[in-house]
Amino acid sequence: MLINEKLPLDLAKFAQEDQVLHLSGASWSDYEKLESPEYSQYLISYFDNQITIMSPGRNHERIAELIGILIEAYCEKIDLLYFPFGSTRLKEGEQVGKEPDTGYAFEVDKEHPDLAVEVNFTSGSINDLTKYRYLKIKEVWLWQDLEIKFYYLDDGSYRQITASFVLPGIEAEILTKYLHRGFKESPLNIKKDWLIANPEDN
Incomplete structure (x- = not known):
């Protein structure tokens, strides 16, 4: 080849x-x-x-980076330990290999992340969930068609959820609105507003 x-x-x-x-x-x-x-x-x-x-193109990178920034800001706000994977190659035997845009384990470090983030603009599809199912990733956030959707692994298959299970308090619809701002605004301003909207006692 x-x-x-x-x-x-x-x-x-x-x-x-x-x-x-x-x-x-x-x-x-x-x-x-x-x-x-x-x-x-x-x-x-x-x-x-x-x-x-x-x-990945510029807009892809901006959205992926902003998602990571907001995840880490949220974890810092609620004092939740997080362990970033970035685009570490994830493997399952010799069947599946996948490099997410970013990924995180929470509370304790693990071999695979609890959360994988996939950004699709002119690439990828919801079929990426099949690969993550083989990898047994607990939750996947998929950005596609200018919105982010959350999927949770339940009894061997993914079901769409409106609010994260691994990061309680984060809702897909609200996060989408902040991510739209990433095309024109600095992540610094978006992060500040995000922290105000997600107080520690939520």
């Missing part, structure tokens, strides 16, 4: 939109070859003999 003939993706488009490359008929060993530093700028996943390589 001639990966290097297909990479890097078109960096002229990188600033504004995600770019995605799908490689079918791939093996797990092909996937593991993409763990080298030269591919660190990409988010890479593997499932059902397909490798997906994604180069």
Whole structure:
């Protein structure tokens, strides 16, 4: 599989939109070859003999970064210990590999995060939940179509919830409104308003 003939993706488009490359008929060993530093700028996943390589655009990065900022601010406000995973590659046997936009374990550190965050603009889909189901990630936040939705793993499948179970007090509809501000405003101002709206006794 001639990966290097297909990479890097078109960096002229990188600033504004995600770019995605799908490689079918791939093996797990092909996937593991993409763990080298030269591919660190990409988010890479593997499932059902397909490798997906994604180069995130500017808006993607802004939303993903803002979600992380607001999660950490909320944890600091309620004094909840958190352990960031960032885009650490998560694996389950040789079946599934996934690099979330960010992820967190809470209260104590764990092998896998309690929460994974997936940002989709021109890439990905709700089918990413299948990969997270194999990884047994307790909760997934999926940004798609300009809104964030929360999914909780219940009896082996994800169901949509309106408020987070792992971070009680955070509602998807309200968080979406703050994330919309991220396209034009500094995260500093958004974070300040977020903390005021989420007092410690909530």
